[in-house]
Amino acid sequence: MQNRLLETFLEDKKISNLYCSYLENSTPEKKELIEKHFKIHVKKIQILSYFSKILYFESQRFDNKFQKLSKKNPLILDKDFDDSNTSPLDLIKSERNDNYFENVISIDFRKMENLFEDEALYKIVSNLSLKQKEILYSIYVRGLTEEVVATQLSVTKQAINKTKNNALKKIRQEYKQF
Amino acid sequence: MSELIVQRFEEEIIEMLKPKIKSVLRQTNPQNREDLEQELILMVLTAIKEKDFKQIPSFFELMEEEEKNKNYK
Numbered sequence: 624m625q626n627r628l629l630e631t632f633l634e635d636k637k638i639s640n641l642y643c644s645y646l647e648n649s650t651p652e653k654k655e656l657i658e659k660h661f662k663i664h665v666k667k668i669q670i671l672s673y674f675s676k677i678l679y680f681e682s683q684r685f686d687n688k689f690q691k692l693s694k695k696n697p698l699i700l701d702k703d704f705d706d707s708n709t710s711p712l713d714l715i716k717s718e719r720n721d722n723y724f725e726n727v728i729s730i731d732f733r734k735m736e737n738l739f740e741d742e743a744l745y746k747i748v749s750n751l752s753l754k755q756k757e758i759l760y761s762i763y764v765r766g767l768t769e770e771v772v773a774t775q776l777s778v779t780k781q782a783i784n785k786t787k788n789n790a791l792k793k794i795r796q797e798y799k800q801f
Numbered sequence: 802m803s804e805l806i807v808q809r810f811e812e813e814i815i816e817m818l819k820p821k822i823k824s825v826l827r828q829t830n831p832q833n834r835e836d837l838e839q840e841l842i843l844m845v846l847t848a849i850k851e852k853d854f855k856q857i858p859s860f861f862e863l864m865e866e867e868e869k870n871k872n873y874k
Contacts, residue, residue: 629863654861661860663810669854674818678825678841685837686829
C-alpha cells in the first residue's frame with residue numbers, strides 16, 4: 624500500500640473487516656458506510672495536520688498580544704515610565720494631605736458670610752468674631768467633628784462646643800430681631 | 802452528519818489535540834495559560850465547523866488508483 628491515507632484508514636480493525644465483507648459481498652449500503660467513515664477519517668487527519676502547525680503560531684501571537692497590552696497598561700505602580708524616572712506611584716494623590724479640604728472649598732473662613740444669600744444672615748455672620756467663624760466654618764462647611772477642630776486649634780473640646788453654641792445662639796437671637 | 806456524530810467527532814479531535822495544546826501553552830506566562838487554552842480550543846472548534854479543507858477523492862477512487870499503480874509496477 625503506497626497511499627498513507629488508505630493505509631492508516633485500513634489499519635482500523637473494524638474498517639478492514641467492513642471492507643473485506645464488502646469485497647466478498649458488495650452492497651450499496653456497505654459502500655456508502657465505508658465512504659462515510661473514510662470522509663470522517665480524512666477530515667480528522669486534515670484537521671490534525673493543520674493544527675499541529677497552526678497552534679504554535681497562534682499561541683505565540685496570543686502571547687505577543689498580551690505582552691503588548693501589559694506594556695501599555697502596566698499594573699505595577701513603582702515601575703518607571705519608559706522615558707523618565709517618574710513612576711505612576713509618584714503621581715497618585717496622597718489622601719493624608721492636611722490641606723486637602725482647603726483646596727476643595729476655596730472660601731476663606733474669614734469671609735464666611737459670603738456663603739449666605741440671605742441679607743440678614745450675611746450681616747449677622749459678618750459680625751461674628753474670627754474665632755467663632757473659624758469654628759462654625761470647620762464644623763458645618765468642612766464637616767469636621769468638634770474633636771478634630773479642638774486638636775487643630777489646640778483647645779479643649781468643651782471650649783469648641785461652648786463657642787459653637789454661643790455663636791449659634793447669637794445668630795438665632797439676632798435673626799429673630801430682623 | 803447528525804448532531805451526535807458531529808459532537809463525538811469534535812470531542813475526539815480535541816482529545817487528540819490536547820497534548821499539542823498543552824505543549825504549546827508554554828509559549829505564554831503561567832497567568833495566561835488557561836486563557837490561551839480556551840482560545841485555542843475555541844479556534845479548533847470553529848475551524849471544524851467553518852473551515853473548508855481540500856476535497857479529497859473518495860475511498861474507492863483512491864483504491865482504484867492504488868490498483869493501477871500496482872499493475873503498473
